[in-house]
Amino acid sequence: MNIVQLLNQLPGAVAQGLIWGVMAIGVYITFRILDIADLTVDGSIATGGAVAATLITNGVDPWLATLIAFAVGMAAGAVTGLFHTAMGIPAILSGILTQLALYSVNLRIQGIGTDLGSRANVPMSINKYKNMLVSLRNVGHLSLDNPIWLMLLISLILIGVMYWFFGTEYGCGLRAVGANQQMARAQGINTNTGKVIGLMISNGIVAFSGALMAQYQGFSDVSMGRGAIVIGLAAVIIGEVIFGKLFRNFALKLLAVSFGAIIYYLVIQVVLWLGLNTDDLKLLTALVVALFLAMPYWKARIGTRKKKGGANVG
Numbered sequence: 001m002n003i004v005q006l007l008n009q010l011p012g013a014v015a016q017g018l019i020w021g022v023m024a025i026g027v028y029i030t031f032r033i034l035d036i037a038d039l040t041v042d043g044s045i046a047t048g049g050a051v052a053a054t055l056i057t058n059g060v061d062p063w064l065a066t067l068i069a070f071a072v073g074m075a076a077g078a079v080t081g082l083f084h085t086a087m088g089i090p091a092i093l094s095g096i097l098t099q100l101a102l103y104s105v106n107l108r109i110q111g112i113g114t115d116l117g118s119r120a121n122v123p124m125s126i127n128k129y130k131n132m133l134v135s136l137r138n139v140g141h142l143s144l145d146n147p148i149w150l151m152l153l154i155s156l157i158l159i160g161v162m163y164w165f166f167g168t169e170y171g172c173g174l175r176a177v178g179a180n181q182q183m184a185r186a187q188g189i190n191t192n193t194g195k196v197i198g199l200m201i202s203n204g205i206v207a208f209s210g211a212l213m214a215q216y217q218g219f220s221d222v223s224m225g226r227g228a229i230v231i232g233l234a235a236v237i238i239g240e241v242i243f244g245k246l247f248r249n250f251a252l253k254l255l256a257v258s259f260g261a262i263i264y265y266l267v268i269q270v271v272l273w274l275g276l277n278t279d280d281l282k283l284l285t286a287l288v289v290a291l292f293l294a295m296p297y298w299k300a301r302i303g304t305r306k307k308k309g310g311a312n313v314g
Helices: 003-033 041-057 062-085 091-110 147-165 169-179 181-186 191-217 228-243 250-273 278-313
Strands: 121-123 219-221
Touching: 003 041, 003 147, 003 169, 003 191, 003 228, 003 250, 041 062, 041 091, 041 121, 041 191, 041 219, 041 228, 062 091, 062 191, 147 191, 147 250, 169 181, 169 191, 181 191, 191 219, 228 250, 228 278, 250 278
Parallel strands: none
Antiparallel strands: 121 219
């Protein structure tokens, strides 16, 4: 085991963690704020990558392509929201339906500008598209081209915007929708509209992350979002378990989610360095998420036993 090899790989894990941290903030909005398990994520992150890669390879500026990916992701979230609110389909099934539909949509998007009509992936060579926002090739450079710096800036701006938005009157209304729908309705809040808006914001952020990921890895693939919701939940849970008692402020909670994604990828990198077969990576991910999900329950059980033990002694 070469420790130098591990150290050389850590910057890449941090950069990737920051990109997935953006996605995890989107997951946090639905999972914690709206109290909805949204499975659209696996499709919308691939949609963001497909839109960005297709636009960039057709000559569109990467910044503009990434923003358009955000808008298309919001449209995907709106579809899930309307399935749930206008058609009465349970939220989890609404996300699955949209995710399923997005697979075909993504194939079509990636076929734009070609004679194929649809295709599974879009390669983007950094030699040909040198103005891409982030690139894996630059992750080892001590320069402004290193994707870590831009991703840090994007993450901080996103956290600042979300902190401001959810502090506004409308943002507080969205938080109320997730906290107590009956009370929110009693206060005159349209909970259905709130759910749709929340899902749009969430999936817009997720698609934005997918656009950055496609540029970082140099290609977009129709299956690049497979298991994304698990990684997003892992980042949320890891951040809450490790930083929950320290980070009480809403902005700090979002920052903890980003830290959670970085920690997740650092752990994965270390485990791979120790010799784990890459075929077992999904299994490891599931185990890591299950472990962190169980920690709050275990802490509560241990706390309850200590209280009972103290009561018995008295």
